[in-house]
Amino acid sequence: QSVLTQPPSASGTPGQRVTISCSGSSSNIGINHVYWYQQLPGTAPKLLIYRNNQRPSGVPDRFSGSKSGTSASLAISGLRSEDEADYYCAAWDDSLSGVVFGGGTKLTVL
Amino acid sequence: EMQLVESGGGLVQPGGSLRLSCAASGFTFSNYAMSWVRQAPGKGLEWVSGISGSGGSTYYADSVKGRFTISRDNSKNTLYLQMNSLRAEDTAVYYCPKAPTDKPYYFDYWGQGTLVTVSS
Numbered sequence: 001q002s003v004l005t006q007p008p009s010a011s012g013t014p015g016q017r018v019t020i021s022c023s024g025s026s027s028n029i030g031i032n033h034v035y036w037y038q039q040l041p042g043t044a045p046k047l048l049i050y051r052n053n054q055r056p057s058g059v060p061d062r063f064s065g066s067k068s069g070t071s072a073s074l075a076i077s078g079l080r081s082e083d084e085a086d087y088y089c090a091a092w093d094d095s096l097s098g099v100v101f102g103g104g105t106k107l108t109v110l
Numbered sequence: 111e112m113q114l115v116e117s118g119g120g121l122v123q124p125g126g127s128l129r130l131s132c133a134a135s136g137f138t139f140s141n142y143a144m145s146w147v148r149q150a151p152g153k154g155l156e157w158v159s160g161i162s163g164s165g166g167s168t169y170y171a172d173s174v175k176g177r178f179t180i181s182r183d184n185s186k187n188t189l190y191l192q193m194n195s196l197r198a199e200d201t202a203v204y205y206c207p208k209a210p211t212d213k214p215y216y217f218d219y220w221g222q223g224t225l226v227t228v229s230s
Contacts, residue, residue: 002154035216037155044205044220045147045155056218088155092215098169099145099157099214 003028004089006102013110017077020105022089024070028100032092034072036065039086039104048087049074076107084109112136114221116206121227126196130224132189132206140164140184143209145217146191148202148226158204159191160214169214174200196228 005023012018022034036049047056049065052072064075076083089102118130132144145160159180160169168180179192189206203225207217 033215037217039155044222045207045217046220047216047218050210050216050218086154090155090157090216096172098171099147099160099216101155101157104154 002103003093003096003100004091004102006087006089006105008103009106009108011108011110012076012079014079014081016079017075018079018107019076020074020087020089020107022072022074022102024072024091024100026070027095028070028091028093029067029072030070031094034065034067035090036063036074037088037090039088041085045088079109081109083107112208112219114206114208114219116204116221116224119204119224119226121229122196123230124197124228126228127192127194128196128226130191130193130204130206130226132191132221134187134189134208137208139182139187141212143212143214144182144189145207145209145214146178146180146189147205147207147217147220148200149205149223150199150202153202156202160209161189162214163212193226196226198228200226201228202226 033051037045038048039045052067053065093100146158203223205223207220210218
């Protein structure tokens, strides 16, 4: 059972906008930044969003993040077939003194 | 070019030990925190342990506390994970991601991982 809660799956058609939610608590998302990672099939994870809504260099602006209270979300607009991957949210947890991940959301592009 | 290369994985019996290594290059290793993150077959990501750039601060997930020890040798640009009393549930690919700061709060670069299989 993951500390952060994500839906196990999401889907959309090319060009659509999809959002993935991430729910936490007052000891993690409520007081710390949220990060999002993308894991393409058979590869290592890659940082997608940092500090709630910042994109690393090279990440398209189709990807955006937001946070409100103890929840966060990742939005992908203009969905493309290459976006098909697993997406994980993460945050530092002050009570656990460690990083906590969501269970991951498998995004399917129909 | 930044590189992280994990090694040391393999097959080990329950109750056994294994030491993983992560060789870093392409950046000033001692300036950045490092972590170990694992992924069991077909499962999600689980943070295992983290260490500050100097090695003075270490952090562990409850699932490995008392069994695993993280360390680093900044003169060799290498991160380690000593794993003792291994259990079947420790079977996973182990990654050694780098943090962009001295705190292991998040990870901006990942290696390709090394597979640890705990089985009799």
